[in-house]
Amino acid sequence: MKEKGYICRMNKSNYILLTLVAAVIALFFLGRWTGMSLGLRSEQVARHVHEAWCRTDDAHAADTTLRIDSLFREELKAAGLRRLRFRLDIVGIDSATVLRPTLRYYADYAPLVEAGRTYAIPTGDGQGIEARLLNLRAETLGTQLYYLLGTLAGFGLLGLGIFTQVGIIRRQDKLAQMREDFSYAMIHDMKSPLTTLLIGLRTLRSGRLDDKPEKKERHFEVLEQEAGHLLELTNRVLTLSKLESGRLILDLDEVELPPLVESLTRTFEAKATKPVRFHTDLQAETVYADKEYLKEALSNLIDNALKYSKPEGVEVTVASTRKNGYIHIRVRDNGIGIPLSAQRTIFDKFERVLPKGEGKKVSGFGLGLNYVMNVVREHGGYVGVESMPGRYSEFTVSLPERKEEENE
Numbered sequence: 001m002k003e004k005g006y007i008c009r010m011n012k013s014n015y016i017l018l019t020l021v022a023a024v025i026a027l028f029f030l031g032r033w034t035g036m037s038l039g040l041r042s043e044q045v046a047r048h049v050h051e052a053w054c055r056t057d058d059a060h061a062a063d064t065t066l067r068i069d070s071l072f073r074e075e076l077k078a079a080g081l082r083r084l085r086f087r088l089d090i091v092g093i094d095s096a097t098v099l100r101p102t103l104r105y106y107a108d109y110a111p112l113v114e115a116g117r118t119y120a121i122p123t124g125d126g127q128g129i130e131a132r133l134l135n136l137r138a139e140t141l142g143t144q145l146y147y148l149l150g151t152l153a154g155f156g157l158l159g160l161g162i163f164t165q166v167g168i169i170r171r172q173d174k175l176a177q178m179r180e181d182f183s184y185a186m187i188h189d190m191k192s193p194l195t196t197l198l199i200g201l202r203t204l205r206s207g208r209l210d211d212k213p214e215k216k217e218r219h220f221e222v223l224e225q226e227a228g229h230l231l232e233l234t235n236r237v238l239t240l241s242k243l244e245s246g247r248l249i250l251d252l253d254e255v256e257l258p259p260l261v262e263s264l265t266r267t268f269e270a271k272a273t274k275p276v277r278f279h280t281d282l283q284a285e286t287v288y289a290d291k292e293y294l295k296e297a298l299s300n301l302i303d304n305a306l307k308y309s310k311p312e313g314v315e316v317t318v319a320s321t322r323k324n325g326y327i328h329i330r331v332r333d334n335g336i337g338i339p340l341s342a343q344r345t346i347f348d349k350f351e352r353v354l355p356k357g358e359g360k361k362v363s364g365f366g367l368g369l370n371y372v373m374n375v376v377r378e379h380g381g382y383v384g385v386e387s388m389p390g391r392y393s394e395f396t397v398s399l400p401e402r403k404e405e406e407n408e
Contacts, residue, residue: 023158045136046113047106048079053118053131057100060121068121068129085134091120093128190233193226200226225271235296248378250290254402257282257329260295261318268302275313276306284322287329288402289379297375298331300368301395305333308393326381326398337389346385347373372397 052075059071069088076084091097098119103109112119116136120128200223203209209216258280265278287294298318305316317332338346347369372395376383380400387393 020162023155023162026158027155042114043106043110045081046110048081049076049084049113049118049133049136050103050109052076052079052081054100057121072131083135083138086131087134089130089132090123091128091130093120093122093126097128099128190230193229196226197223232296250293250378252288252290252379254286255289255291255294257285257287257320260291261298264295264299264302265316265318267299268306272306274306274309274311276309277313277315279315279317281317281319284320284327287320287327287399289399293375293378294399297372297397298329300372301331301397304368305331305335305393308338309333309335322401325401327401329397329399330394331397332392332394334392337391337393338385338387339389340387343385343387347383 052072055075056068056071060066060068072086072088076082076086093099098112098117099122100119103112103119109119113133113136116133118131118133120130122128200219204216204219209219261280261282265280269276269278302316302318306314315334317330319330319332321328321330373383376397376399381398383398384396385393386396
């Protein structure tokens with residue numbers, strides 16, 4: 001299973017690398033395409049300007065009463081060069097003046113247009129008219145700008161897609177690892193009670209305890225406890241699934257806290273593997289909640305208090321108060337505490353704060369506190385934590401009081 005997950009992550013890593021390489025290649029060709037397009041556009045503009053000036057020359061020669069500036073402007077519009085601005089200059093014609101007969105190939109007039117000029121149209125008396133192109137670059141870059149911006153927008157979307165995809169892959173990897181850890185933890189935690197059940201059943205079936213009723217009854221009690229433990233684990237996972245899908249139905253009623261807390265303390269005192277003392281201070285004796293889910297939530301908090309406690313023992317205080325429209329139920333211990341950096345994440349699913357430097361392992365899936373948080377939220381309440389490493393941890397479950405209209 002681990003090898004398969006490794007291969008999956010390797011494939012995702014290769015996919016990310018392939019996407020980045022593709023983006024680099026695309027950017028390279030974008031640069032080449034843009035450069036080539038601008039070059040082709042410059043050549044095309046030069047040809048259109050020269051051809052428009054030649055047609056203007058022909059039209060003026062056919063009718064000298066027509067204005068050259070109007071003719072040239074119309075020819076430019078016809079060629080699609082609407083943004084090009086120009087002015088007409090009167091120049092003296094001499095040996096250095098460029099005339100139409102001297103321009104026979106593209107190479108002859110391209111440098112002239114590039115310099116922002118046209119050849120001179122003779123008007124008589126040794127003079128001629130030459131067009132000065134004022135914003136030739138606007139026509140060269142203007143059209144390409146739209147394509148360039150569109151291309152950049154496309155690459156922006158590509159970059160956003162890559163960034164999003166990388167984030168999704170990372171979250172998937174993290175979720176896959178969490179699921180793998182969860183599966184391992186669940187199998188590990190279920191293995192012990194299943195082994196106990198199997199051994200106990202074989203012992204009872206062998207008949208070796210038929211003449212020892214006390215030991216036989218004790219075996220039945222152990223088997224019942226282990227079966228209950230397995231059922232508790234299963235119900236917890238199912239409850240979390242219902243909470244996340246919004247299918248959990250609460251059976252709300254007034255719950256008496258003293259007998260509920262007393263039942264929990266007796267249960268944990270009986271199965272505790274280390275010295276434990278419970279203290280209760282229930283100033284608020286009733287709470288409006290689903291009894292079974294509330295009992296399971298408080299059981300999780302007490303169970304954590306025992307798990308994350310010092311070897312020499314633990315003192316657990318369960319208290320309740322009524323304040324600001326809420327019933328606040330506090331579970332406080334004198335255990336190893338929770339670092340401040342972990343207090344923001346301990347309610348996340350599969351999140352566990354393992355004790356450091358004590359050489360011990362703590363069983364569990366990292367579902368307990370997430371279960372508590374979701375159950376309390378489903379009741380319309382909230383849960384908080386206060387802790388000091390090495391001294392104590394205190395969890396507070398706050399549930400809203402029953403409203404007057406609900407009482408009626």
